[in-house]
Amino acid sequence: MPIRILPSNLVNQIAAGEVIERPSSVMKELVENALDAGAGRIEVTLENGGKTLIAVSDDGKGMSRDELALAVERHATSKLPDDDLFNIQFLGFRGEALPSIASVSRLCIESRAAGSNEGWQISVSGGQKGEILPSAIQNGTRIEVRDLFFTTPARLKFLKADNFETAQCVDILQRIAMANPMVSFYLYGDGKKKLGLNACQGELFDCRQQRLADIMGSEFTENSVEIAAENEFCTISGRVGLPTYHKANSLS
Numbered sequence: 001m002p003i004r005i006l007p008s009n010l011v012n013q014i015a016a017g018e019v020i021e022r023p024s025s026v027m028k029e030l031v032e033n034a035l036d037a038g039a040g041r042i043e044v045t046l047e048n049g050g051k052t053l054i055a056v057s058d059d060g061k062g063m064s065r066d067e068l069a070l071a072v073e074r075h076a077t078s079k080l081p082d083d084d085l086f087n088i089q090f091l092g093f094r095g096e097a098l099p100s101i102a103s104v105s106r107l108c109i110e111s112r113a114a115g116s117n118e119g120w121q122i123s124v125s126g127g128q129k130g131e132i133l134p135s136a137i138q139n140g141t142r143i144e145v146r147d148l149f150f151t152t153p154a155r156l157k158f159l160k161a162d163n164f165e166t167a168q169c170v171d172i173l174q175r176i177a178m179a180n181p182m183v184s185f186y187l188y189g190d191g192k193k194k195l196g197l198n199a200c201q202g203e204l205f206d207c208r209q210q211r212l213a214d215i216m217g218s219e220f221t222e223n224s225v226e227i228a229a230e231n232e233f234c235t236i237s238g239r240v241g242l243p244t245y246h247k248a249n250s251l252s
């Protein structure tokens with residue numbers, strides 16, 4: 001068979017194979033985009049563990065009509081303004097997440113750019129891009145991902161029970177929330193509230209403490225110590241649990 005350039009939808013599906021393993025990986029990409037957009041409130045809605053619906057709404061800076069059309073294209077990103085891979089200021093930068101997700105699901109994005117008086121929406125189903133249409137969205141961005149893996153049934157078979165997939169999403173959202181105490185996070189699964197974390201107010205140090213207590217329980221503060229370390233490449237700060245502090249789970 002001669003060498004050929006693969007069709008772009010197949011390229012997107014291959015890229016999706018690398019990062020999109022299950023509903024929680026989709027949710028993580030969408031929540032990271034919301035944080036990169038400066039959101040103060042992020043709400044996740046799941047149906048059937050995210051197999052039939054994963055929706056993420058944010059109150060971030062939104063996208064204009066032109067940006068919306070570009071956002072679903074491969075290698076399109078607003079996050080590398082100086083083309084400098086050694087100076088990355090955002091959680092994403094590859095410009096791959098949305099086209100990858102859109103190649104294995106039915107994606108719909110509604111968005112209104114901050115300060116604009118009009119909202120827009122675009123749908124992409126199995127990689128097929130639809131028209132840009134007006135949307136009634138009031139602010140920020142709402143992204144819906146339906147029927148994940150409907151184009152790749154082999155992947156669909158590897159998904160586990162709805163409860164397991166929902167629990168994976170809650171776990172990932174809690175981890176993201178620990179690092180972002182100034183942002184509110186909510187997660188609903190099949191109409192039930194699974195996570196509700198209000199934004200913490202005040203000094204960053206107190207906010208971190210509060211958010212950790214909200215997630216790990218109030219006794220975590222007394223049973224952990226602060227850590228702060230720095231070298232020429234990175235800075236680490238946070239709290240680590242004491243060896244004597246542990247909780248039983250189904251394995252212990």
Ligand SMILES: Nc1ncnc2c1ncn2[C@@H]1O[C@H](COP(=O)(O)OP(=O)(O)OP(=O)(O)O)[C@@H](O)[C@H]1O
Pocket residue numbers: 029033034037058060061062063071072076077078079091092093094095096097098099141
């Ligand atoms: N919730 C959002 N609010 C505002 N803009 C968004 C949002 N989600 C995506 N975008 C825009 O769409 C672009 C493409 O998003 P996508 O996740 O595909 O790529 P990325 O975040 O730039 O990089 P990566 O593939 O590493 O996540 C982003 O660079 C951003 O400009």
Ligand SMILES: [Mg+2]
Pocket residue numbers: 029032033092093097098
């Ligand atoms: Mg992204």
